[in-house]
Amino acid sequence: MHALPVILVFDIGKTNKKILLFDESYALVDEETTHLPETTDEDGMICEDVHGLTKWMRDAYQKVMRDERYDVRAINISGYGASFVYLDESLEPFLPLYNYLKEYPQPLQQRFYKTYGGETVFSAQTASPVLGSLNSGMQLYRLKEERPAQFKALKYALHLPQYLSFILTHEPCSEITSIGCHTNLWDFGKNGYHEWVTREGIASKFPPLKKSTDVVVIRNHEKTIPVGIGLHDSSAALIPYLKNFHEPFILLSTGTWCISLNPFNNTPLTTDELQHDGLCYLTYQGQPVKASRLFAGYEHEQQIKRLSDHYGEPIERITAVAHDPEIIDRLKNRGWEARSQRDTLQHSSFEEVDLKDFEDSATAYHALIMNIVARQQMSTRIVMQGTEVKRIFVDGGFSKNSIYMHLLATLFPGVEVFAASVPQATALGAALIMHTRWNKKPLPADLIRLRHYAVNPL
CATH class of the missing domain: 3.30.420.40 (ATPase, nucleotide binding domain)
Incomplete structure (x- = not known):
């Protein structure tokens, strides 16, 4: 053998x-x-x-x-x-x-x-x-x-x-x-x-x-x-995307922190961007990557515990609810979307809302995600400004959340929004930059699995 x-x-x-x-x-x-x-x-x-x-x-x-x-x-x-x-x-x-x-x-x-x-x-x-x-x-x-x-x-x-x-x-x-x-x-x-x-x-x-x-x-x-x-893990995780896509994109890496990474934005950080959790990474090629952070994964974790306690339902059942456009429309008619858009990156109005305002856990969970996505739009726009970004790739936990993905696509109507899956992205990135040192085969074209989320027609 x-x-x-x-x-x-x-x-x-x-x-x-x-x-x-x-x-x-x-x-x-x-x-x-x-x-x-x-x-x-x-x-x-x-x-x-x-x-x-x-x-x-x-x-x-x-x-x-x-x-x-x-x-x-x-x-x-x-x-x-x-x-x-x-x-x-x-x-x-x-x-x-x-x-x-x-x-x-x-x-x-x-x-x-x-x-x-x-x-x-x-x-x-x-x-x-x-x-x-x-x-x-x-x-x-x-x-x-x-x-x-x-x-x-x-x-x-x-x-x-x-x-x-x-x-x-x-x-x-x-x-x-x-x-x-x-x-x-x-x-x-x-x-x-x-x-x-x-x-x-x-x-x-x-x-x-x-x-x-x-x-x-x-x-x-x-x-x-x-x-x-050796590579810093955040920069390594970006490499599979840099190898596969050459048109301007943003990678939205979601976890405890949701980090928007724009390798096509090399303008200096402004004071305002720094005050809103903006920072820069460097790619393996030494190019600046403007980034912004939102503590959204942590907030999601805390609030779903609160929903579970209030409604007496397991967390797994609450988070398994699928995107429901009718619930979204009802929340918009109540002004919930407008209220969320008045929040700041550091402050969420959902933390203070009385859960009795929502008729059931599904409505409350849609409201939570609507609030998170509204603030994610603010965060991602920090690194998007001044660039011709055509695509947003979302990886990590929220990429599997249909409510999050549909709402994000709605808030970025001129941009293609994809849920992306790269198994072991950090390790894969470290492997890919070694390609010419050991591997004579061409780089595969299917390293990243994508699912497109289109804006719902009116």
């Missing part, structure tokens, strides 16, 4: 660590998911166990390489961002992998922004809203100011995806999708590190910046394997 040629992808989330194998047609042929025990840092904050993660990664690699069913031709990594692994002179981790949710000391944050032009100016330059530890560069600034001896002992700070690649390649590097995502490190106007990175001595702690498509060739017995340098 001949071994199947595959690419191996490690997809490392905060909760799930995945090993995935794709064949030459990018069909997923094997997958394994693991949950690793966490640890705590010196302040008692829960964080990733970098040593446990390192051991798991090495063991998982050896396990796959020993599997005679597969011929591993290439390897890449996708991982969550805003997290650094700190290497000493021996290139070994010597500090915790700090949690990006760790509270940031306000006096230190205020001093930083005061030194570098104020929050408004600095955030516009770096396309990074003020997010504390989620601005990963601020973690290094904190280390320098609070623990100078350990900062001095630091040889390299690697964003997590690049550290995961380093485990296999032993070659440290920096990479643009990790640096360019709300890190406070990148000056989008100058297309380089922000001046503070050099002034504070941070730049010397970063290894050389490589292209996202660069590889390091490693040897496994008699075999050589190209290994990618």
Whole structure:
């Protein structure tokens, strides 16, 4: 039996660590998911166990390489961002992998922004809203100011995806999708590190910046394997769409946060956009991707619990209701749509509505989704302005919600709205940019499954 040629992808989330194998047609042929025990840092904050993660990664690699069913031709990594692994002179981790949710000391944050032009100016330059530890560069600034001896002992700070690649390649590097995502490190106007990175001595702690498509060739017995340098997961998830579609589009990625990503909008972020949860990512090609966020998935989760309690019905039954145009018309006649459109991105009137105003759970649920979609329209328009977007692709949880999809199509009548399905999009994106390194077949044209939602005729 001949071994199947595959690419191996490690997809490392905060909760799930995945090993995935794709064949030459990018069909997923094997997958394994693991949950690793966490640890705590010196302040008692829960964080990733970098040593446990390192051991798991090495063991998982050896396990796959020993599997005679597969011929591993290439390897890449996708991982969550805003997290650094700190290497000493021996290139070994010597500090915790700090949690990006760790509270940031306000006096230190205020001093930083005061030194570098104020929050408004600095955030516009770096396309990074003020997010504390989620601005990963601020973690290094904190280390320098609070623990100078350990900062001095630091040889390299690697964003997590690049550290995961380093485990296999032993070659440290920096990479643009990790640096360019709300890190406070990148000056989008100058297309380089922000001046503070050099002034504070941070730049010397970063290894050389490589292209996202660069590889390091490693040897496994008699075999050589190209290994990618790793990608930030949000940028990786966009790659299947960039490979398949060339006309301007927006990817609306729905989950706890609903993030509108427009890779065809490279205008600088305005102060107003930053105040409305606007930010920028960088594609694997180093191009800005304007993005906006709405906390809609979390709101949906909270409100359906409220509906379940009020109506005495299981959540599964409430959310399974199909789109009903007659219910939508009744709600519009009551002024519910107009009321929802007066809400803001940060405030939903549904939170305050008396559920007795709705005759049944189906009507209440339609009203909830109508409210969410009205505010989603506001959020998505932030990144749509000034571009010739022809399509919106919706992936994630809301793409399976018929009420949401029909209403979204109604609110964007001049744009084609699709529910999109890309199995394991993040890992697939990491695999696709390695294509020319291992795969002589053409890229398949059916990587993304689409369902079109047309505006209902009047």
